[in-house]
Amino acid sequence: xxxxxxxxxxxxxxWIIVSILAAILIFLMFVQGGxxxxxxxxxxxMERTILINALGRKWEFTFTTLVTFGxxxxxxxxxxxxxxxxxxxxxxxxxxxxxxxxxxSYEYRTKANNFLGKRTYEGFLFANGLLGTxxxxxxxATFFTGSPFNLSSTISTSGEITMINQVNWESxxxxxxxxxxxxxxxxxVNLSLGLAxxxxxxxxxxxYFMNAVDEENINKRLKxxxxxxxxxxxxxxxxxxxxxxxxxxxxxxxxxxxxxMESYKYLNNLLQMPLVLVIFLLGVVMVLLSIIxxxxxxxxxxxxxxxxxxxxxxxxxxxxxxxxxxNNTAFYPSYTDLQSSLTIENASSSHYTLTAMSYVSLMxxxxxxxxxxAWKAISNKKITAKEMEDDDHVx
Amino acid sequence: MEIDYAxxxxxxxxxxxxxxxxxxxxxxxxxxxxxxxxxxSIYVRTGNxxxxxxxxxxxxxxxxxxxxxxxxxxxxxxxxxxxxSNYSWFVGDIFGAPLxxxxxxxxxxxxxxxxxxxxxxxxxxxxxxxxxTWLVAFxxxxxxxxILVANAWMQYPVGMRFNPQTARNEMVDFxxxxxxxxxxxxxxxxxxxxxxxxxxxxxxxxAWYLLKKRHRLFAKRSIVVAAVFGLIMSLMNIHAGxxxxxxxxxxxxxxxxxxxxxxxGQTNAPLVAIGFMEKVDHDRDNINERQFAFSIEIPxxxxxxxxxxxxxxxxxxxxxIRGYTDNDxxxxxxxxxxxxxxxIAITALHDYxxxxxxxxxxxxxxxxxMSFMEKADxxxxxxxxxxxxxxxxxxxxxxxxxxxxxxxxNVPVSxxxxxxxxxxxxxxxxIFILALINVLKGKxxxxxxxxxxxxxxxxxxxxxxxxxxxxxxxxxxPWVVQDLMTTAAAATKNSVSNIxxxxxxxxxxxxxxxxxxxxxxxTQIKNGPKEGGQ
Numbered sequence: 001x002x003x004x005x006x007x008x009x010x011x012x013x014x015w016i017i018v019s020i021l022a023a024i025l026i027f028l029m030f031v032q033g034g035x036x037x038x039x040x041x042x043x044x045x046m047e048r049t050i051l052i053n054a055l056g057r058k059w060e061f062t063f064t065t066l067v068t069f070g071x072x073x074x075x076x077x078x079x080x081x082x083x084x085x086x087x088x089x090x091x092x093x094x095x096x097x098x099x100x101x102x103x104x105s106y107e108y109r110t111k112a113n114n115f116l117g118k119r120t121y122e123g124f125l126f127a128n129g130l131l132g133t134x135x136x137x138x139x140x141a142t143f144f145t146g147s148p149f150n151l152s153s154t155i156s157t158s159g160e161i162t163m164i165n166q167v168n169w170e171s172x173x174x175x176x177x178x179x180x181x182x183x184x185x186x187x188x189v190n191l192s193l194g195l196a197x198x199x200x201x202x203x204x205x206x207x208y209f210m211n212a213v214d215e216e217n218i219n220k221r222l223k224x225x226x227x228x229x230x231x232x233x234x235x236x237x238x239x240x241x242x243x244x245x246x247x248x249x250x251x252x253x254x255x256x257x258x259x260x261m262e263s264y265k266y267l268n269n270l271l272q273m274p275l276v277l278v279i280f281l282l283g284v285v286m287v288l289l290s291i292i293x294x295x296x297x298x299x300x301x302x303x304x305x306x307x308x309x310x311x312x313x314x315x316x317x318x319x320x321x322x323x324x325x326x327n328n329t330a331f332y333p334s335y336t337d338l339q340s341s342l343t344i345e346n347a348s349s350s351h352y353t354l355t356a357m358s359y360v361s362l363m364x365x366x367x368x369x370x371x372x373x374a375w376k377a378i379s380n381k382k383i384t385a386k387e388m389e390d391d392d393h394v395x
Numbered sequence: 396m397e398i399d400y401a402x403x404x405x406x407x408x409x410x411x412x413x414x415x416x417x418x419x420x421x422x423x424x425x426x427x428x429x430x431x432x433x434x435x436s437i438y439v440r441t442g443n444x445x446x447x448x449x450x451x452x453x454x455x456x457x458x459x460x461x462x463x464x465x466x467x468x469x470x471x472x473x474x475x476x477x478x479x480s481n482y483s484w485f486v487g488d489i490f491g492a493p494l495x496x497x498x499x500x501x502x503x504x505x506x507x508x509x510x511x512x513x514x515x516x517x518x519x520x521x522x523x524x525x526x527x528t529w530l531v532a533f534x535x536x537x538x539x540x541x542i543l544v545a546n547a548w549m550q551y552p553v554g555m556r557f558n559p560q561t562a563r564n565e566m567v568d569f570x571x572x573x574x575x576x577x578x579x580x581x582x583x584x585x586x587x588x589x590x591x592x593x594x595x596x597x598x599x600x601x602a603w604y605l606l607k608k609r610h611r612l613f614a615k616r617s618i619v620v621a622a623v624f625g626l627i628m629s630l631m632n633i634h635a636g637x638x639x640x641x642x643x644x645x646x647x648x649x650x651x652x653x654x655x656x657x658x659x660g661q662t663n664a665p666l667v668a669i670g671f672m673e674k675v676d677h678d679r680d681n682i683n684e685r686q687f688a689f690s691i692e693i694p695x696x697x698x699x700x701x702x703x704x705x706x707x708x709x710x711x712x713x714x715x716i717r718g719y720t721d722n723d724x725x726x727x728x729x730x731x732x733x734x735x736x737x738x739i740a741i742t743a744l745h746d747y748x749x750x751x752x753x754x755x756x757x758x759x760x761x762x763x764x765m766s767f768m769e770k771a772d773x774x775x776x777x778x779x780x781x782x783x784x785x786x787x788x789x790x791x792x793x794x795x796x797x798x799x800x801x802x803x804x805n806v807p808v809s810x811x812x813x814x815x816x817x818x819x820x821x822x823x824x825x826i827f828i829l830a831l832i833n834v835l836k837g838k839x840x841x842x843x844x845x846x847x848x849x850x851x852x853x854x855x856x857x858x859x860x861x862x863x864x865x866x867x868x869x870x871x872x873p874w875v876v877q878d879l880m881t882t883a884a885a886a887t888k889n890s891v892s893n894i895x896x897x898x899x900x901x902x903x904x905x906x907x908x909x910x911x912x913x914x915x916x917x918t919q920i921k922n923g924p925k926e927g928g929q
Binding site: 060063064066067069070071072074078081082083084085086089097101103104106108111113114115116165166168169349350353356357360363364367370371374375380391392393 | 451458459461462463465466467469470472473475476477478479480481483484485487488489490491492494495496497498499500502503504506507508509510511513514515516517518519523527558561562563565566567569887888889890893897900904907908910911912914915917918919922
């Protein structure tokens with residue numbers, strides 16, 4: 001069935017899959033957002049335990065989605081894997097360190113004799129929440145604003161060794177310049193998406209707690225936290241989207257494959273792909289509603305708001321990534337060497353590999369189904385202080 | 396271009412340290428998951444709450460170990476990109492697939508049902524819980540399958556062809572990669588080694604309780620389950636290891652020679668059971684040659700081990716360099732000849748790229764462009780000519796070298812790690828047999844020396860695991876993809892100081908987390924299980 005598709009169709013199919021995984025990942029980063037709210041929302045030990053346990057039952061899904069996203073990107077667009085991970089070394093390393101620390105923290109936090117103490121593990125969770133969201137958001141923004149690299153696939157036989165392929169990153173800061181080089185306007189755009197993701201993750205965390213936690217004192221604080229985080233989210237998101245729609249983008253000529261700068265490229269992408277525009281607008285509206293409705297009618301809408309919020313996040317991110325990669329656009333552009341920019345065509349795996357992987361992708365709905373089933377089975381009621389006292393596996 | 400050896404060495408060191416750290420935790424996850432599943436099955440079958448508390452105790456230790464296994468694991472996947480980006484480019488078309496499948500098929504299975512395993516005791520039915528535990532066990536081994544398929548492919552690349560247009564290897568047969576004999580065997584050998592480790596872990600801790608005269612029924616029950624499981628898996632493990640040695644003899648003869656420290660080939664080759672090496676007085680070929688200061692040999696055994704024939708010829712390191720005639724009478728090329736042919740293949744690729752570039756971009760007239768186009772086409776055709784591929788491209792990686800010395804792995808590391816691993820695997824088998832017989836006869840508590848030997852088994856089984864990977868990975872140097880790509884060509888171009896910083900960060904972070912893990916684990920063990928089915 002997939003064998004008969006053209007290479008381009010497979011590339012597009014895989015760009016959609018990767019975008020879906022990224023969109024799920026950003027939604028699931030409510031876990032990270034929640035990790036930065038533990039001390040704002042929990043004033044006693046028990047309250048913090050409740051919050052951490054509410055997140056602790058979900059953190060592995062976020063983590064596993066990140067790993068799967070990486071694997072799927074590697075299999076379908078290996079040149080991106082080589083270029084971005086090898087090039088923006090420090091950005092990815094910091095993200096990874098943040099996730100390393102997270103992985104032990106839930107399990108070890110309250111265990112006896114845990115060497116570092118409860119507070120340290122809570123600090124690890126906070127660091128993961130802060131760095132993970134901001135840096136991943138910033139990295140996604142570079143899909144539009146570009147990075148400083150060139151690729152040489154010419155062979156140099158001079159000297160001691162022959163290199164066939166080589167990724168050259170043109171900044172000694174290895175990716176950190178994308179977040180901290182304030183001499184370049186694009187840095188502000190990058191960071192605005194990073195901060196938007198950070199505050200969005202906190203908004204989603206608040207909505208998740210409304211849904212999952214039944215503890216009076218925490219619930220009282222949630223509404224205020226929602227407003228406090230929604231406001232900066234909207235500011236940063238609006239800044240990012242405005243810039244995105246107005247900026248020049250990296251266009252690919254479908255015939256010659258040459259990359260050129262095109263005015264209003266991303267706006268044009270939305271207009272030329274009306275379905276993506278609809279998905280985007282729908283997503284944004286759902287996120288807005290999920291913020292407004294609990295503020296207006298907390299009792300009635302609070303505990304359900306995570307669903308439109310989550311779906312809205314998914315749709316918005318999904319649409320943004322489709323804008324980055326489809327419609328003859330370079331999804332990982334180089335601003336120092338336009339022709340080294342990565343497109344879904346020049347960065348992808350072969351027809352054979354994409355076909356094989358496409359069959360594997362048919363398992364994804366099945367995986368989602370059993371995750372859903374298992375979730376329902378173990379979290380059919382809200383988390384309470386009583387459960388924390390009774391259960392023998394509490395983080 | 397100059398290669399920066401410091402960069403390569405630090406990149407390798409970083410990968411080695413992170414991989415070895417990760418592998419402290421993975422085998423226990425692999426094996427303990429099955430042992431727990433067996434224990435829970437007994438609980439569900441018998442309804443005896445004692446078995447539930449046995450299950451829950453080992454599950455607690457499983458959870459502590461699992462968390463740090465996850466923490467150390469995430470970095471490995473991404474390091475292929477961050478530190479080995481040229482590798483990812485060269486073979487990503489093949490290598491990425493198993494990593495993606497691992498995530499989709501195995502990791503979600505594991506993480507979803509682990510949640511049920513830990514949080515579901517009072518929320519789901521007994522049967523659903525038991526199924527979840529088994530799914531975690533299968534999920535863990537399934538993830539091992541895919542990453543081992545990927546590793547086996549690096550040791551024995553199959554199912555692909557080189558595409559000169561993209562200058563990379565591309566997959567042409569998924570099933571050949573998945574069912575490559577090296578992959579199947581590596582999978583069996585590695586997962587059963589994990590099962591052996593977990594069984595020793597359970598027996599060792601239970602032995603400690605018996606020595607302390609605590610939780611005696613709990614300990615003996617645990618030992619019965621672990622010893623039976625360990626015995627079966629240990630036999631499978633040794634069998635797969637034996638097969639693995641034969642595969643190495645055939646497919647990676649240099650690694651085979653290194654792991655036996657054999658410089659001069661011979662028929663009726665003896666197996667060195669135990670040996671200590673020293674430098675030779677006159678290293679005529681300047682290859683860091685070693686000889687045995689002391690050794691115990693088993694006559695003919697190496698020939699038999701490698702080729703199932705006691706009279707078979709086993710080539711040594713020097714024969715491999717000079718070329719020799721194998722047991723079927725085929726001429727095996729010398730390294731000098733391989734280097735010559737590899738360099739022809741590299742030049743062909745270089746000329747192809749250049750001709751194509753000129754044909755596409757130069758301002759010369761159409762005639763000249765046409766002639767370059769023809770040249771490019773004829774060179775491109777070489778890469779799909781099977782005879783040329785077998786005779787030239789097959790040695791592509793050798794073209795990077797001009798001194799055979801650089802193609803010899805570290806002999807002492809290969810030799811000692813191989814022998815430590817093999818000797819220890821015999822020790823574990825013995826523990827399983829002794830523990831099982833004595834626990835069934837009711838004599839185990841009196842045989843204190845067996846209990847001590849079992850406790851000693853715990854550090855030893857971790858050493859055996861690490862030496863196994865040292866052999867597998869150090870023994871194949873300098874290849875990252877056997878015969879095609881060297882570690883030097885695979886590394887990301889980066890500054891050494893960046894890698895040094897991340898290296899030390901990893902060492903510090905992982906060591907701190909390891910200390911935390913061990914302290915938590917020991918405290919849990921000291922507290923012991925809650926008796927009475929709580």
